[in-house]
Amino acid sequence: MDFALLLVLAVAVTGLVWLLDILWLRRVRQARVAVADTDAQAGGSEGALKQRASVKEPWYVDYSRSFFPVLLIVLVLRSFVVEPFQIPSGSMRPTLKIGDFILVNKFTYGLRLPVINTKVVALNEPERGDVMVFRFPQDPAVNFIKRVIGLPGDRIRYQGKQLYVNGEPVPKELLEENPEAAPTEFLLRELLDQRTHEIYNNPRDPGPQMREIEVPAGHYFVMGDNRDHSNDSRYWGFVPEENIVGKAFAVWMHWDGGLPSFMSVRGIE
Incomplete structure (x- = not known):
């Protein structure tokens, strides 16, 4: 619908x-x-x-x-201002959990007409590290949320669970092995363009290996923070600029089927 x-x-x-x-x-x-x-x-x-x-x-x-x-x-x-969404999957853990209700800024990346999504007022462009909502290129009726990794013209490679942007490895540090919220994962802090966020990696799963590719003009390369459990640009390619919906900036509620909780209200890094 x-x-x-x-x-x-x-x-x-x-x-x-x-x-x-x-x-x-x-x-x-x-x-x-x-x-x-x-x-x-x-x-x-x-x-x-x-x-x-x-x-x-x-x-x-x-x-x-x-x-x-x-x-x-x-x-x-x-x-044109803000739109609520609910997180349906765990692809953005630990940043976003299943059942989080988020707010998306609709004017950060420019004003777009509803339904046809045509940009009528150009403002800012997505930056590396932004958490972005977009229409899935394979099925525009479905909204996806991922982190922006590559901008137009960037060269991206992912090998041995290490992300490379323009030939440079993206720094990361181990925070915890087998955290309580994800016993099979490693919790790491990643530094992307001087902006930090946490990610999960599964040390027992080799995961996808991706040779270096260049992001074409007018497109973006995105990945989930739950790196070994995310259907993202490593599998289906780039996000066209015209598919962008907005920038996720806050969690305002969490609901997992029981009583709604407002204890997880926070900004999205």
Whole structure:
């Protein structure tokens, strides 16, 4: 289900009905009321009063007038300011957990029209280390979230669980072996362009080996922080610029099926 498309359609339909009422339907009702009042003055008061009472605003006009402003505000906020998402998988652990509800800044990388995702106002470009939401290139109806590793023109290589950007190994340090949250993994801190974040690596799994590739213009190379359990650019290629949705910047709630928790509210590094 494309919620953005449904929201746009709802705004269009309710707005059109409301406008139609202002331009035509309301005048028709007022004319019928005037006729009823004239009949009442001529002596047919009982029938005229019944006729006047029957001239009321249709339910669809009432609903449209009530819902249109609310739907329009939601559409503007969701399309151009901030949009909520829920994390459905563990590919971004330990940064993001399954059940985290995140907020995505929709204007950091420029303003885009809803549904068609066409950029109308250019602002900033993604930077290495950003956690970015985008439309999956293989199925644009599905949203993915990964970390930006390679910018247009960068040379990326991944070999022996070591990430290389433009020929240089990305520094990392071991924080903990077999952490409680992931007993089969190593928890490491990675330094990408002077920005740190934590990642998982499985020492018993050789994982994918990727020869050096160059990121084409207008595209980005992305990876999950859960390096051995992430379906990312190592497998399906690059993210086109037109697929970008926004930058994830905060976790505002966690819900794993029980009671919602707000103890995990935090910024996303």
